[in-house]
Amino acid sequence: MPLLKVTIDNIEVEVEAGTTIMNAARKIGGAVVPPAMCYYSKLEGSGGKCRTCLVKVAQGSAKDPRPMPKLVASCRTMVQDGMVVQNITSPEAMDSRQAITEFLLLNHPLDCPVCDQAGECHLQDLSYVHGLQETRTDEERRTFKPIDIGDKIKLNMNRCILCYRCVMVADQITDKRVHGILGRGDHSEISTHILKAVDNDFSGNMIDVCPVGALTDNTFRFKSRVWFTKPFDAHRECTKCSGKVVLWMKSNEVLRVTGRKDKYGEVEEFICNDCRFDYKELKDWTVEGPRTIERHSVISQNHYETVAGISVIAPK
Amino acid sequence: MATKILLNNIEVPGLADFQVYRKLGGYTAVEKALKTLTPDDVTEEVKKSGLKGRGGAGFPTGMKWSFIDKKSEKAKYLVCNYDESEPGTFKDRHIGQLNPHQLIEGMIVGSYALGATTAYIYIRGELFYVLRIIEKAIAEAYQNGFLGENILGSGYSLNLYCHPGAGAYICGEETALLESLEGKRGNPRIKPPFPAIVGLYGSPTVVNNVETIATLPWIVNNGGESYAAIGVGNSKGTKLISACGHINKPGIYEIELGLPVEEFIFSDEYCGGIRNGNKLKAVVAGGSSVPILPADLILKTAAGEPRLMSYESLAEGGFQTGTMLGSGGFIVMDHTACIVKNLLTFARFYRHESCGQCSPCREGTSWMEKILMRIEGGQGTMKDIDLLVDIAKHVEGNTICPLGDAAAWPVASAIRHFREEFEEHVKLQKCPF
Numbered sequence: 001m002p003l004l005k006v007t008i009d010n011i012e013v014e015v016e017a018g019t020t021i022m023n024a025a026r027k028i029g030g031a032v033v034p035p036a037m038c039y040y041s042k043l044e045g046s047g048g049k050c051r052t053c054l055v056k057v058a059q060g061s062a063k064d065p066r067p068m069p070k071l072v073a074s075c076r077t078m079v080q081d082g083m084v085v086q087n088i089t090s091p092e093a094m095d096s097r098q099a100i101t102e103f104l105l106l107n108h109p110l111d112c113p114v115c116d117q118a119g120e121c122h123l124q125d126l127s128y129v130h131g132l133q134e135t136r137t138d139e140e141r142r143t144f145k146p147i148d149i150g151d152k153i154k155l156n157m158n159r160c161i162l163c164y165r166c167v168m169v170a171d172q173i174t175d176k177r178v179h180g181i182l183g184r185g186d187h188s189e190i191s192t193h194i195l196k197a198v199d200n201d202f203s204g205n206m207i208d209v210c211p212v213g214a215l216t217d218n219t220f221r222f223k224s225r226v227w228f229t230k231p232f233d234a235h236r237e238c239t240k241c242s243g244k245v246v247l248w249m250k251s252n253e254v255l256r257v258t259g260r261k262d263k264y265g266e267v268e269e270f271i272c273n274d275c276r277f278d279y280k281e282l283k284d285w286t287v288e289g290p291r292t293i294e295r296h297s298v299i300s301q302n303h304y305e306t307v308a309g310i311s312v313i314a315p316k
Numbered sequence: 317m318a319t320k321i322l323l324n325n326i327e328v329p330g331l332a333d334f335q336v337y338r339k340l341g342g343y344t345a346v347e348k349a350l351k352t353l354t355p356d357d358v359t360e361e362v363k364k365s366g367l368k369g370r371g372g373a374g375f376p377t378g379m380k381w382s383f384i385d386k387k388s389e390k391a392k393y394l395v396c397n398y399d400e401s402e403p404g405t406f407k408d409r410h411i412g413q414l415n416p417h418q419l420i421e422g423m424i425v426g427s428y429a430l431g432a433t434t435a436y437i438y439i440r441g442e443l444f445y446v447l448r449i450i451e452k453a454i455a456e457a458y459q460n461g462f463l464g465e466n467i468l469g470s471g472y473s474l475n476l477y478c479h480p481g482a483g484a485y486i487c488g489e490e491t492a493l494l495e496s497l498e499g500k501r502g503n504p505r506i507k508p509p510f511p512a513i514v515g516l517y518g519s520p521t522v523v524n525n526v527e528t529i530a531t532l533p534w535i536v537n538n539g540g541e542s543y544a545a546i547g548v549g550n551s552k553g554t555k556l557i558s559a560c561g562h563i564n565k566p567g568i569y570e571i572e573l574g575l576p577v578e579e580f581i582f583s584d585e586y587c588g589g590i591r592n593g594n595k596l597k598a599v600v601a602g603g604s605s606v607p608i609l610p611a612d613l614i615l616k617t618a619a620g621e622p623r624l625m626s627y628e629s630l631a632e633g634g635f636q637t638g639t640m641l642g643s644g645g646f647i648v649m650d651h652t653a654c655i656v657k658n659l660l661t662f663a664r665f666y667r668h669e670s671c672g673q674c675s676p677c678r679e680g681t682s683w684m685e686k687i688l689m690r691i692e693g694g695q696g697t698m699k700d701i702d703l704l705v706d707i708a709k710h711v712e713g714n715t716i717c718p719l720g721d722a723a724a725w726p727v728a729s730a731i732r733h734f735r736e737e738f739e740e741h742v743k744l745q746k747c748p749f
Contacts (some may be wrong), residue, residue, distance in 0.1 A: 021638060047506075048673050048716060049675070049716070050674070050675050051674050051675055051676055051715070052675075053713055055715060070713045070714075073506070073714065076506050086487040095710075096710060096714050099676070099710035099712075099714070100675055100676060100714065103675045103676055103678075103679035103680060103683075103710075104675050104679070106679045106683060107679065126537050136703060137673075137683065139683065139686040140686075147476035161675065162672060162673070162675075163676065164673075168464075179407070180501075181501065181672070182485070183672070184486075184666060184669070185668060185669070185670035185671065185672045185678055185681065185682065186667065186670070186672065186678050186679060186681070187672075188671075188672035188678075214396050271693065300644055
């Protein structure tokens with residue numbers, strides 16, 4: 001199969017046929033990668049919903065050089081040979097990204113000071129880069145009461161941006177999905193109908209895939225801000241999953257266990273609920289060493305080796 | 317006398333009955349197509365006719381059919397989009413209620429052309445009484461050998477099902493319709509792939525509007541060229557217009573495309589003028605989604621030409637001074653109508669009907685409704701008007717399906733043409749009407 005040549009923000013890259021613009025941009029890396037609030041490469045059929053990754057296609061392909069009439073979702077649009085894409089170089093795409101950020105924040109409670117996700121929240125990152133300085137709305141926001149959607153999972157629907165990732169994770173890695181989207185439009189919500197109905201060995205992954213603080217870990221809630229905890233790669237013998245996790249520690253105390261996330265916030269491997277919720281002692285784990293957080297976000301501040309690719313540890 | 321294709325025999329009592337319809341020359345198109353024409357011949361006639369999709373988008377039907385991969389080993393489907401729920405549009409209901417056999421005949425001819433052996437009519441949940449009429453008609457067609465195995469001994473078989481939706485406007489979007497038909501939540505799919513490649517159950521599928529399909533028997537009987545002889549420019553044939561609002565004779569009219577708008581509104585044959593001799597203020601020409609036009613621009617184009625009821629003439633001037641034929645929901649407003657209130661009604665509808673899948677539409681529609689509610693309620697500010705324009709601009713074109721556009725266009729056009737009225741609401745701090 002010959003490789004396809006794509007130009008994204010004047011950088012040329014060669015990718016296989018069937019690659020999306022998003023993944024071609026990720027191959028280049030850095031600033032040209034569009035933000036993704038709903039796309040998750042490990043989940044089939046994800047993406048296309050949040051519209052934050054809209055980009056301009058200035059040239060459709062070498063064969064048909066016409067530009068595409070509308071901005072396209074880079075996570076769901078396949079590249080063509082000779083395609084020219086403008087992401088950060090397109091004022092139109094930047095303008096719409098700012099508008100989408102505003103839309104996503106419209107009903108968001110902006111309760112970052114009390115939200116457990118703060119510091120590793122994709123919506124926070126997005127609004128730092130693309131948000132407006134001031135809010136243009138004083139309309140009443142939609143509100144819901146926080147509920148326990150599963151034994152150890154808290155759902156705060158106010159913060160949800162309806163990315164459908166948790167629905168897909170339940171569809172694709174568990175036997176039976178018991179939660180979903182109820183209702184329609186701005187009054188739609190994630191729910192189970194019955195409290196604490198989500199009960200399976202991999203339900204905790206809903207927390208890992210959630211880009212915002214809508215789904216949080218009850219065993220970690222309000223224990224610490226994430227930037228005060230230090231991440232360590234660790235593993236254990238597990239019969240249900242790979243057992244490869246990240247321990248979030250404060251001194252010798254394990255406060256939280258999550259999957260190992262890459263710089264796009266996607267877990268390398270889904271882990272089981274036993275590893276996530278039940279083994280909170282250091283003796284349960286074989287610690288491999290400190291984890292490097294490559295994501296450009298608050299959690300990569302303070303005590304990590306690199307921030308956005310720049311070494312922050314002074315050379316000896 | 318204008319040619320009538322869809323409403324020709326509509327006043328004959330008992331037309332929904334098979335025998336009555338048959339006596340009036342019904343099902344001759346099926347006989348002609350199955351006995352004398354190949355599927356490609358039928359497609360060719362439809363292409364020649366220049367028939368455009370009557371659901372709103374106006375995409376040429378013959379071209380839509382030609383996207384189907386005929387060589388595919390998968391089953392092919394023809395789906396009739398009977399989810400008519402656009403505010404102001406009530407033409408399709410009429411066909412199914414009074415003349416269901418013409419729709420069924422169209423379905424048979426269309427399915428034959430596409431090589432489909434299973435076809436569906438997806439009907440809106442609120443039209444349950446129409447569903448019963450259609451189901452009875454389908455049963456009659458089965459009894460008389462026009463549906464089922466080996467129709468008229470031609471070797472062609474077709475099963476036709478009528479499936480009710482649950483009353484969601486979004487299921488009128490073709491991919492949401494297919495999702496709903498498959499038994500899933502009615503969320504529009506992300507395109508491409510288009511239904512002609514991956515449609516119902518992953519198979520090549522054509523989704524056509526009721527009116528489009530009901531026109532097919534006439535085209536097969538009389539030939540595509542005689543259909544193309546009706547109309548003006550690229551707007552061929554006849555179109556059902558459901559006229560409502562402040563007119564003397566609201567109702568469903570079949571017009572030959574190219575009729576002057578002025579004649580349609582004021583002649584006694586059609587709308588019969590504005591009620592109580594009032595002054596015409598504005599018209600929404602093609603269902604709630606299309607831009608609203610003030611009286612002077614709907615009667616004459618910006619260039620001073622008389623405006624005609626055709627795809628091209630109504631669209632002349634782009635969205636700055638033009639609009640669209642859309643689905644034919646013709647809403648007329650006289651000088652007593654409040655544009656802001658009317659727009660609020662539309663905005664509330666789109667907010668309620670947005671599926672909530674993609675963020676610009678989900679959040680934008682509700683934001684616009686909230687602002688309009690404030691302006692109409694006397695608590696708006698001048699800033700709100702510009703904010704509305706800005707929101708509409710950013711919803712339009714950024715969504716998965718056209719519902720976002722449909723919600724944004726009325727807002728943008730109402731402010732474009734009637735800005736003073738919005739400002740008056742703000743200045744008076746109340747609705748002046």
